[in-house]
Amino acid sequence: MRHKKSRHQLNRFTSWHEATLKSLSRSLLINQSIKTTKARAKAVRPMAEKLITLGKDNTLTARRKAFSILGDHSLVALLFNEIAPRFSKRVGGYTRIMSLGRRRGDNAEVVIFELTEIKKKDYKKIKKVKAVQADETAKPEAGKEPVHEEHKPKTETAVKEEKHPVSKKPDKKFLGGIKNIFKKKSDSL
DSSP: OOTTOOOOOTTSOHHHHHHHHHHHHHHHHHHSEEEEEHHHHHHHHHHHHHHHHHHHHOSHHHHHHHHHHHOOHHHHHHIIIIIHHHTTTOSSOOEEEEEEEEOTTTOOEEEEEEESSOOOOOHHHHHHHHHHHHHHHHSOOTTSOOOOOOOOOOOOOSSOOOOOOOOOOOSSOTTTTTTTTTSOOOOOO
16 A cells, blocks of 8 residues: 655656656756746655755765766766755755746646756856957957968850759748748737
8 A cells, every 4th residue: 555655746657757857857957947837846856956965975876876867977977066066065955946927828837946056157257258259250360461362264165055044932932921820929818
């Protein structure tokens, strides 16, 4: 009998259920914040917390257990080298679930599932680096002269071949106008 043995089945077979949880935990480690349903977030939370706890241990056994769940060496390295050290002072509570409201199609409750210690990207540095790279590609180097290609005179052929007129393709594809009808418009409710 299964007294008091509950789990979030997510209306899937066992293998699909496990694959869903592994996929969500991988996405959480890569992106640090994902948008999903409340049921899925609650189901994947124990696995994510267990992975971060394994990352804090940083032993070969812990790495092998994490690899059995994640299935990717680069993700295991990310977990043990970057994510787990952020939580070294915490005993638990590595993730949080923030409600966004209800989904329009099926009225499912949508949440943001994220790590509590998110590494913020420095967007100012990224913009400066991109601007410097754009300047370097636009300007030629000062010490070098631009290389000019030699123009060769074109030889004309005595007999010109007449080409058949090529028929132009129509501007729009055959059902091109119909797809605009089905585009999602803003709600008028």
